[in-house]
Structure formats: structure tokens, C-alpha cells
Amino acid sequence: MKRLAKLFLISVVSIFLLVLPLQAAGTIKIGAIFPITGPLATFGTSCANGAKMAIEEVNLRGGVLGSKIELLVEDDQYKPEEAANAAKKLIERDKVVALIAEVTSSVTLVVAPIAQQSKIVLLTPTATNPKVTQVGDYIFRACFIDDFQGEVMANFVYKNLKLKTAAILTAVTSDYSKGLAQFFKQKYTALGGKIVAEESYSEGDSDFRAQLTKIKAAKPEFVYVPGYYADVGPILLQARELGITVPFGGGDGWDSPVLLQTAGKAAEGCFFSNHYSPDSKELVVQTFVKNYQKKYGTTPDALAALAYDAAKLLVDAINRAGSTDSSKIRDALAATKGFRGVTGVITFDANRNPIKSAVIIEIKGGKQVYRATVKP
Amino acid sequence: MRRNLLTLTILILILFLSVLSKNLDPYIYQILVFFGINSILAVSLNLINGFTGQFSIGHAGFMAAGGYFSAALSVYQGEKLLNILSFLPKDLAQGAIFLVFLILGGLFSAILGLIIGIPTLRLKGDYLAIATLGFGEIIRVAILNLDVVGGPRGFPGIPKLTDITWVTFWAFIAVVVIYRIINSSHGRAIISIREDETASESMGINTTYYKVLAFSIGAFFAGIAGGLFAHYLMMLHPSSFTFMRSVEILLMIVLGGLGSITGSIFGAFILTVLPEALRGFAHLRLIIYSLTLIIMMLVRPSGLIGNREISFYRIFKFLRRKGIN
Structure with a gap:
């Protein structure tokens, strides 16, 4: 055992010494x-x-x-x-x-x-x-910056989708989520839209039914969930289970193939703002x-x-x-x-x-x- | 005993004072600062885990509490106090304020330790571990929801006051204080609790008192370490104080040797330097890091030093004996 350990330590040190001078000069x-x-x-x-x-x-x-x-x-x-x-x-x-x-x-x-x-x-x-x-x-x-992303979504929902009422579901443990929600709300209400429900969750939660039930009762035409993909997947699944059929939306935190895998059909018809789209013709x-x-x-x-x-x-x-x-x-x-x-x-x-x-x-x-x- | 204390002092002073020179590589300087902070954490946790024999894994919580408390004082009260003390030279005033804030942070942490310690130290073994683990998480989640200290955004804008002198000073204080406690009658009582709680209670030792005492002192120094950490990085974020941080501190003392002050410093050194030394491996870094730890524990299950202390006196004696033979 001891010999093995010695051998291991020696090899670690020698590899380390070998790696160092490999960094190219000039x-x-x-x-x-x-x-x-x-x-x-x-x-x-x-x-x-x-x-x-x-x-x-x-x-x-x-x-x-x-x-x-x-x-x-x-x-x-x-x-x-x-x-x-x-x-x-x-x-x-x-x-x-x-x-x-x-x-x-x-x-x-x-x-x-x-x-x-x-x-x-x-x-x-x-x-x-x-x-x-x-x-x-x-x-x-x-x-x-976050301000811009929240505003972009508010503009899109109000002007392009022509939806006049929205609910917001924020991750209170994430500043990113809070920032997006705040600027979405500001812009959306300034445009004339109405926020009918504001709920929150903590990152890593697994059950969102309590918040979603309240949101359902408020009957929004759109739900803004500016969280990260790991939480958004279950949220979408549970929302559809509870019979909320309106589109959901979020920010660049949604951008992960994992979301499409976990949420599957539940994510259909949802929107999110992002930095770029791989489908762009440019x-x-x-x-x-x-x-x-x-x-x-x-x-x-x-x-x-x-x-x-x-x-x-x-x-x-x-x-x-x-x-x-x-x-x-x-x-x-x-x-x-x-x-x-x-x-x-x-x-x-x-x-x-x-x-x-x-x-x-x-x-x-x-x-x-x-x-x-x-x-x- | 005196010889051991002297050795420890010299060891730490050599390590830090030798590098006080201004032309030191800033990268090495920073690693040494983290080493000093980690030493304080390890030595203070060793008082609880190694000497008192209580299995606490919530040290990151105390570090966070003290760090956030002193950082908040600096951010919200620092300027005001500096103005009041404007009759003093600026460096002196700044230093004095920093010292007070650090101690207040440590005391805040110690009070938390007291509040947590009184009920939970009645628990034993696994139960205590779970309770302290829960406490550490509570602190972190509380901070996540406290907007005055930034919540999940982190807490930026903390003045950079920590330097290597401050860290050396506090590492020195922590070692001396804990060393003196261990080698006093209180220390004997504390160690007897580790060896056999029932026996020591029947000898008339107030075990609860000593356990809570050790717990609070450990928490105090963890708070100090948190304060130093905060004023070095200039930014605090709850992700620094997760459960993994507690485990890391625990690793330092287990690796170095439970119940050995020099051992915990040694462990702190290895766990601070090893991840940096392995940077050359890129992706393999964490695998090699973990492998090294596993092998070290397999080869030396009681820690690198065990429960002994390194002392120059012993080294001399050892060398002399070798020489004679």
C-alpha cells in the first residue's frame, strides 16, 4: 500500500513538472x-x-x-x-x-x-x-443586461402576442430571476398590461402546485417564469397537469436542451428571450x-x-x-x-x-x- | 509545554513573516492568505471535533455569520466611524475599526454558537452532526433571503482591509488561545469528554458547560476567519458557504490529524495548496485531488500527524538519537 502511494505521488509530481514547460512561448x-x-x-x-x-x-x-x-x-x-x-x-x-x-x-x-x-x-x-x-x-x-431582457419580453407579449393580462412566477433565491421579473412588470404595466398574480419559489424546489393553483385562479393570459431551466421544466409539467393552457415565457435561463427533454409537450407554444437563435439566416x-x-x-x-x-x-x-x-x-x-x-x-x-x-x-x-x- | 508553544509560534511566524516582503508574487501571496484563513478555520474546528470529540459539520455557517456581520458593519458603519476617528492617522483608525468589526463578527458568531450549542450539544454522534449541518444550511438560506446583505446577488463593495499581516496575527491568536485552553485544566476536562463522556461526568465535570464553551470558542474563530475572508475578497456570496465548505474544513482536520493543532495547520496547507498545484491538469484536476485524499486516508487513517504535535524539540531529539545510533 505504502509503495503504491509513493508511486502515485511520484507520478503526480512528475506529470506536473512535465506539464509546466509545455506552455508555448512567444x-x-x-x-x-x-x-x-x-x-x-x-x-x-x-x-x-x-x-x-x-x-x-x-x-x-x-x-x-x-x-x-x-x-x-x-x-x-x-x-x-x-x-x-x-x-x-x-x-x-x-x-x-x-x-x-x-x-x-x-x-x-x-x-x-x-x-x-x-x-x-x-x-x-x-x-x-x-x-x-x-x-x-x-x-x-x-x-x-437584465433590464433589457425583461422589457423585450414585455414588449413582445403585449404588442406581438396582444395578451393583456399576465402572471409572474419568480425564483426568490435568484437575483437574475428577480431582476427580469421587475423589469418585465415595469414595462408591461407601463404599456397598459395588467399583472394579475405574483408568486415565488426557491431554486431547487420540486413542487410548485400551490403557486400554480393560485395563478390558475387569477386567469392570466400569459405566465412569465424568468427562472433557470432546471426549475422551469417541472413548473411547466405541473402547470399543464393543473390545466393551465396559456403560454409561458422566460429569459435566457430557459436556453438548454434539458428543458425540452424534461418538459416535453408541456413546453409547446412557450416563448423566451435569448441572445441569439441558431436558426437565424444570417x-x-x-x-x-x-x-x-x-x-x-x-x-x-x-x-x-x-x-x-x-x-x-x-x-x-x-x-x-x-x-x-x-x-x-x-x-x-x-x-x-x-x-x-x-x-x-x-x-x-x-x-x-x-x-x-x-x-x-x-x-x-x-x-x-x-x-x-x-x-x- | 513551553517548548511546544514556542515551536508553534516560530513555525507560523516563519511561514508568514518570511513572505511579508513586498516583492512577493501576488499569486503566492493570495494562496498564503487563504492558507492563513483556512488554518484559523481548521484549528477552531479541531477544538470542537478533535479535542472535545463532538462531530460538528456546520463550521461554514459560523464563518458565514461572522463574515457577513463584520462585512455589513464595514459597509454600513465603516465610513461613519472613520469620520469620527478622523483625529487619528487614517491607517491607524482604519486598523482599529477593522479590529473591532472583526471581533464583533466573531462575537456574533460565538453567540450563535451558544444559542445553537445549548440545545444541540445534548445530542450525540450522528444526531449532532445532522443538527449542525442543518444549522449551517439555515444560516445560508437566511442570508439568501436577507436583502440588506444582497441576498442571492452577493454582497459587493466590502473594503479591502485584510492583508497577510492581519491573517498572520489572527492565525497566531487562534493557535495560542486554543493551545493554551487545551493545556489548561479546562483542556483536560475537554479532552476527558472526548475520551469518555460518562466517565468524565461521574468525575464531576460539567460536560455541557465545557462542550458549549468549546463550541462557542470554535464559532468565534470561525467568525473571525469569515471576516478576514470577506475583507479580502471584497465580495461575499452564499455559494462560498455551502455544506461543501464545512466538509472541506472537516477534511483539513481529519487529514492533518484530529486532536493536533499543527496537524490541522498542516491539513489546511495541503488542502489550500493542492488544488492550485494541480491546475496544470485542467480536467483531471478534481479527480487527482480526490484520489490523493483517498490514498492519504488509506495510508494514514489517523491523519498525517495523528494526535501528536510537530515540535522542533522533538525533531532535534529525533535527529540526535539517529546520530548516536
């Missing part, structure tokens, strides 16, 4: 921090895949400024302190010129001050909390989806698309800056105008948030079908 390094393991593993993996693919494409075309780009992906297990360690390592050890980091707003808020302090550009693909970019002038994001989107499917065997979700755009945005900025100096990269990124990404045409506003469009997706025949694009 490349431009970009760091990425995602929750590749842990409760948000599917989000993290999608992001990492998207970013990796973007960098590979750039390298195939000869890289940027005459050198190849190396993407260093670190895992944080959705733990703030792990993310802080990963950020320090990437910035201090690997000397990355920019960071693409984190999926969630809460962890991004831990990493952002570190990047800001070291004056390294941090571009988050998916953190939607407005506070993230307020950390400092080196912090950017590639997605729209050439950028079509090429992206085709290449992604070829490489990873699945249809890319919005997170993959956003991370792909984030990586491309950074490369574009480095190219225009003509240098890997972080203040020049920052200035170039801030000056981004009309960048054609997979998730829309991106221009940064003064607060380093992108001005871009959202899409509405309908679930039809067990598939996500593109329904409309809503411009800001």
Missing part, C-alpha cells in the same frame, strides 16, 4: 475562467467551448499581430475564492493580456476588482448584473453553428455564442490596438463599433455595456424556433 495569452465543474458545469463547458473555437479560428488564419493566441482556461467550480485564485494565477503567472471571465454575475464581481487593480481588460460573456461593469473602466461585457450565425456542430457534436447554446463573440471581440480589439499593451487594448475595445458577432451587431456604450438586439424563441414541435428579433 504567443499572446488570453485567460478564461469558467465553472467547468460544479453545479454550473454545463454553462462553463459551453462557454469554454465557444471561446476555444473562436481562438482556434483566429489561429488558423495566422493569429493576430503576427503571433498565435493561446487561450488558458481555468476552472473555478463556481466558488468565488477559486475564481480569485485563478485570476491571480492567470494575471501574475501566465501574464495574460486580457481575461474572459465568468458566467455568473456574483463570481464576476469577485474577479473584476482583481482585473481592474492589475489594469487587465476583463470581458465577461454572460454576467448580466449592471454592477459588474461599474467596477471600473477595464471591465466589459458581451451580453445585454451568415455569421450559420457558419458558427455549422462549425460548432462539427467540432462538438451539439447545437451551440447562447452561452457558447456569447463566449465565442467575447473571444472574437478581444481579438478584434488587440488587432486594432496594434499592441498587447493592456491600456491600448482597453481603449480599442471601448471604441468597438458595429462589430458583427453571432449574437448581433455590437457597439459598446459609455458604460462598457453592449448595445445589441435580442431574439424571441418559440418552442414548437419539440424544438427551439426563431420567432422575432427585438432591436434596442
Whole structure:
């Protein structure tokens, strides 16, 4: 036993020593921090895949400024302190010129001050909390913020679907859910719609019948459930069981093949707002989806698309800056105008948030079908 | 006894003071800060689990309580107090306020420990474990629903006050206090509870009193560690204080050796450094990490150090004996 343990430890150490010098020299390094393991593993993996693919494409075309780009992906297990360690390592050890980091707003808020302090550009693909970019002038994001998504859905429901009453079912344990619900309510009532019921649940609950019964009694024409797919599946199933037949809707948290599997027929005729639709006829989107499917065997979700755009945005900025100096990269990124990404045409506003469009997706025949694009 | 204390002091001081130099790699610096915080957590949990023999797995809850409490004080009262103390040099005033807030956070945690301890410490073994586990989750869920500290959004905007000196200082205090308790008559009483509760009760030891005492002191230092953690990361989020965090602290002391202060520090060191050292493996990292832990426990079931302490005195004696032979 002891000999086995010794052998094991020696092999671990030697592999570790072997891995270290393998990192290529003379490349431009970009760091990425995602929750590749842990409760948000599917989000993290999608992001990492998207970013990796973007960098590979750039390298195939000869890289940027005459050198190849190396993407260093670190895992944080959705733990703030792990993310802080990963950020320090990437910035201090690997000397990355920019960071693409984190999926969630809460962890991004831990990493952002570190990047800001070291004056390294941090571009988050998916953190939607407005506070993230307020950390400092080196912090950017590639997605729209929660306010916009809630408003988009309110507009769509009231104007396109012409439904005048709605109920809201919020996940109280999720800030994302609360934010979307708040802005949906504001916009919807401002347009003239009426919120007839407001109920809440905690993420990870399994029985939603009490809330759904109350919602049923209020007879809404539409139910807004801005939660994550893991909870939305059971909610839809139980709602249909209770005989609620009206369409349900949500935000980008619905975007997962898992939802279609768990909810099945119950999800038919529901809508959600998203960053992009793989069905879009645009050439950028079509090429992206085709290449992604070829490489990873699945249809890319919005997170993959956003991370792909984030990586491309950074490369574009480095190219225009003509240098890997972080203040020049920052200035170039801030000056981004009309960048054609997979998730829309991106221009940064003064607060380093992108001005871009959202899409509405309908679930039809067990598939996500593109329904409309809503411009800001 | 004196020799052991001296050894511990020297060990910790060497570890931290040697790295106080400004030109230290910030990455290493940060790992050392987390190592210090983890040491405080491990040493304080060892008082409860290793020395008193009570199986508590709610340490993350105490850490969260103390951390959020002192962070909330800093965010909402820090500026005001700083203005009142403006006659002092700024660094001094800031330091004094931080010290007070940390202690208040620790006391808050200790009071919670007292409130939880009195009813639950009547339970034994598995039941106590479940009760403390439940407590830890209650704290986390309560925080998730408290809007003043950000709820599920997390609690950003905490001033960055923790540095390696603060962490060293508190790790030192925690070790000395717990070391002194263990080697006092209180400590003898505490250890006798671990060895045989019925026997020690029949010897006239107030077991409930000592159990609650150990529990509260452990909670106090967990609260301090939480405060240091909060003021280092500048952002608190409930996902840092899940059940897994409690398990991690438990792992540190089991790996290092239940009932050994140096052992828990050693365990804290390994569990802080190992995940970072394994970063080169990317996807295999967590598998190798877990494998290493399993093998360590198979090879040394009583922990790396067992219930002994490392001391220079012993090392010298050992070397001398080897030399003579």
C-alpha cells in the first residue's frame, strides 16, 4: 500500500513538472475562467467551448499581430475564492493580456476588482448584473443586461402576442430571476398590461402546485417564469397537469436542451428571450453553428455564442490596438463599433455595456424556433 | 509545554513573516492568505471535533455569520466611524475599526454558537452532526433571503482591509488561545469528554458547560476567519458557504490529524495548496485531488500527524538519537 502511494505521488509530481514547460512561448495569452465543474458545469463547458473555437479560428488564419493566441482556461467550480485564485494565477503567472471571465454575475464581481487593480481588460460573456461593469473602466461585457431582457419580453407579449393580462412566477433565491421579473412588470404595466398574480419559489424546489393553483385562479393570459431551466421544466409539467393552457415565457435561463427533454409537450407554444437563435439566416450565425456542430457534436447554446463573440471581440480589439499593451487594448475595445458577432451587431456604450438586439424563441414541435428579433 | 508553544509560534511566524516582503508574487501571496484563513478555520474546528470529540459539520455557517456581520458593519458603519476617528492617522483608525468589526463578527458568531450549542450539544454522534449541518444550511438560506446583505446577488463593495499581516496575527491568536485552553485544566476536562463522556461526568465535570464553551470558542474563530475572508475578497456570496465548505474544513482536520493543532495547520496547507498545484491538469484536476485524499486516508487513517504535535524539540531529539545510533 505504502509503495503504491509513493508511486502515485511520484507520478503526480512528475506529470506536473512535465506539464509546466509545455506552455508555448512567444504567443499572446488570453485567460478564461469558467465553472467547468460544479453545479454550473454545463454553462462553463459551453462557454469554454465557444471561446476555444473562436481562438482556434483566429489561429488558423495566422493569429493576430503576427503571433498565435493561446487561450488558458481555468476552472473555478463556481466558488468565488477559486475564481480569485485563478485570476491571480492567470494575471501574475501566465501574464495574460486580457481575461474572459465568468458566467455568473456574483463570481464576476469577485474577479473584476482583481482585473481592474492589475489594469487587465476583463470581458465577461454572460454576467448580466449592471454592477459588474461599474467596477471600473477595464471591465466589459458581451451580453445585454437584465433590464433589457425583461422589457423585450414585455414588449413582445403585449404588442406581438396582444395578451393583456399576465402572471409572474419568480425564483426568490435568484437575483437574475428577480431582476427580469421587475423589469418585465415595469414595462408591461407601463404599456397598459395588467399583472394579475405574483408568486415565488426557491431554486431547487420540486413542487410548485400551490403557486400554480393560485395563478390558475387569477386567469392570466400569459405566465412569465424568468427562472433557470432546471426549475422551469417541472413548473411547466405541473402547470399543464393543473390545466393551465396559456403560454409561458422566460429569459435566457430557459436556453438548454434539458428543458425540452424534461418538459416535453408541456413546453409547446412557450416563448423566451435569448441572445441569439441558431436558426437565424444570417451568415455569421450559420457558419458558427455549422462549425460548432462539427467540432462538438451539439447545437451551440447562447452561452457558447456569447463566449465565442467575447473571444472574437478581444481579438478584434488587440488587432486594432496594434499592441498587447493592456491600456491600448482597453481603449480599442471601448471604441468597438458595429462589430458583427453571432449574437448581433455590437457597439459598446459609455458604460462598457453592449448595445445589441435580442431574439424571441418559440418552442414548437419539440424544438427551439426563431420567432422575432427585438432591436434596442 | 513551553517548548511546544514556542515551536508553534516560530513555525507560523516563519511561514508568514518570511513572505511579508513586498516583492512577493501576488499569486503566492493570495494562496498564503487563504492558507492563513483556512488554518484559523481548521484549528477552531479541531477544538470542537478533535479535542472535545463532538462531530460538528456546520463550521461554514459560523464563518458565514461572522463574515457577513463584520462585512455589513464595514459597509454600513465603516465610513461613519472613520469620520469620527478622523483625529487619528487614517491607517491607524482604519486598523482599529477593522479590529473591532472583526471581533464583533466573531462575537456574533460565538453567540450563535451558544444559542445553537445549548440545545444541540445534548445530542450525540450522528444526531449532532445532522443538527449542525442543518444549522449551517439555515444560516445560508437566511442570508439568501436577507436583502440588506444582497441576498442571492452577493454582497459587493466590502473594503479591502485584510492583508497577510492581519491573517498572520489572527492565525497566531487562534493557535495560542486554543493551545493554551487545551493545556489548561479546562483542556483536560475537554479532552476527558472526548475520551469518555460518562466517565468524565461521574468525575464531576460539567460536560455541557465545557462542550458549549468549546463550541462557542470554535464559532468565534470561525467568525473571525469569515471576516478576514470577506475583507479580502471584497465580495461575499452564499455559494462560498455551502455544506461543501464545512466538509472541506472537516477534511483539513481529519487529514492533518484530529486532536493536533499543527496537524490541522498542516491539513489546511495541503488542502489550500493542492488544488492550485494541480491546475496544470485542467480536467483531471478534481479527480487527482480526490484520489490523493483517498490514498492519504488509506495510508494514514489517523491523519498525517495523528494526535501528536510537530515540535522542533522533538525533531532535534529525533535527529540526535539517529546520530548516536
